[in-house]
Amino acid sequence: MSNLNSLSRRAKLAGERSLELYRNANDSSLPSHDLLSSALMELGLVSEALEGAIDEIAYKTKQLAIVQTEIEAERQRYLDLLEFVPDGCFVTDAKAVVLEVNRVGAALVNAQPHALVGKSLTSLIYPEDLSLFQVKLSQVMQQYRANNGTEFSVRLRRQSDSFFPATLTVNVLRQPNGELGSIQWLVRDVTERKRAEAALAHPHYDPALDRPLVQFGKGEVIPLEPQTIWLVIDGVVKITTLSDRGEEMLVGLLGEPMVFGSSLTALQTYQAVALSDVKLAAISLSEVAQSPPLAQAVLRSLQQRLQQTESLLAINGQMRVEERLNRLLVLLKQAIGQPVEQGTRLRARLTHQDFASACCTTRVTVTRLLGKLQEQGKVAQDAKNHIVFKD
Incomplete structure (x- = not known):
């Protein structure tokens, strides 16, 4: 110069x-x-x-x-x-005219990014929510120096006549001199959250609704997380522990809608195995703590578990092995039985060793006693070796 x-x-x-x-x-x-x-x-x-x-x-x-x-x-x-932001992201000027938009944001409103640039964000707002949007925008413009991260909910247009509930989080991007530069809008589709909230408010709430299901094949060991409990949606799960001699002991046979998890037991060794193909839903303990309807549903399931546990304890209190086995069969018929033409069939195949561990006896004794019941015509086995109770 x-x-x-x-x-x-x-x-x-x-x-x-x-x-x-x-x-x-x-x-x-x-x-x-x-x-x-x-x-x-x-x-x-x-x-x-x-x-x-x-x-x-x-x-x-x-x-x-x-x-x-x-x-x-x-x-x-x-x-x-901007493209890696997991939520929809719109960047506008002070008048809410779109300057930039990422792919997630464009996909939320079913449009191409270039088709949104230059248009006002207000064109995507449901007419009845437009006044709320304008009030929030005015507040952001007046308070951007002292406040940021304003969040509110509106309905956004996805197609010509389709709208969805969304949460908008507003952040002001300032210029180096501190003046207002542009406005960033983070957009989240809360359709599923709204549906879940509505389900929670229902008097007959089903905790399995609106939850992704996890499937495990027969014989698979089900992983247990300390902050998560499993809800049985379909199938049968066997819960076992180990005795002091290292022998497997049956402590529960769970069908729908029963819950289990490492946080629900004080046993040092605790394993869950799918006795059949099962479908499970994961529920976090924090979610249970924050939702009274969900907590009530889990409590009902825990009540079933408690009743089954008491029944197993009562079975082990019987002096005669034959009586223990008979009571165990009655319990299984009630817990995992399903009506069939021949009578009531257990939905899962239990081995003679499973019966033996639950009755505190030997596998040989169980085999002999089950054979006796078959001779009496009280039980039978189907083609898949499932026990069928004759009515």
């Missing part, structure tokens, strides 16, 4: 000097070679200053190109980060 200023000053002086030389050229008293020498000198000075200015301009141009490249890289990085 100093060379440019020097060039400007020298060009001005050269202009004044040229004008003076022009006037002197009409004066016949001055030799012509003196005039030419003075003019060439002035032109030389201006040429030197011009060369310096050109060098400085070239340097500044190179620096500017570097800065522009860095700015473009930062802008691309910002756009990439």
Whole structure:
């Protein structure tokens, strides 16, 4: 910049000097070679200053190109980060005109990103919610220096006649001088949350509604997490522990809608195995603590578990092994039995060792006693070795 200023000053002086030389050229008293020498000198000075200015301009141009490249890289990085935001993200000016939108946001309203740029965000708001949106926008504009992260719910347009409930979180992006730059709107589709809240409010709430189901095949060990309980939706789950001698002991046979989890037991060794193909729903303990209807549903399930546990304890209190087995069969018929043409069939196949561990006896004894019941026509086995109780 100093060379440019020097060039400007020298060009001005050269202009004044040229004008003076022009006037002197009409004066016949001055030799012509003196005039030419003075003019060439002035032109030389201006040429030197011009060369310096050109060098400085070239340097500044190179620096500017570097800065522009860095700015473009930062802008691309910002756009990439915008695309990785898991929620819908709209960036607007102070009048809610869309400047940028990520793919998630565009997909929420079933539009292409380029089709939304330049349009007002208000065009996506359900008419009855428009006044609320404008009030919130006005509050953001007035309080952006002291407040940020305003959140409220409106309905957004997905198609011409389709709307969905959404939560908008508003953040103001400030300029370096602290003034308002643009506004960022994080958009979340809360359709599923609204549906879940409505289900919770229902007097006959079913905790299995609106939950993803996890399937396990027969024989698979079901993982147990300390902050999660499993709700049985379909199938039968066997709960076991180990005795002091390292033998497996049956402590529960769970059908729908019963719950289990490591947080519901004080046993050091606790394993859950799918006795059939099962479908389970995971419920977090924090969710149970925050939802009275869900807590009531879990409590009803725990009541069933408690009743079954008491029945198993009562079975083990019987003196005769035959009586223990008979009572266990009655319990299983009630817990996991299903009506069939021949009578009542257990939905899961239990091994003789399972019966033995539940009755505190040996597998050989169970085999003998079950054979006796079959001879009496009280029980049978189907093609898949499931026990069927004759009615």
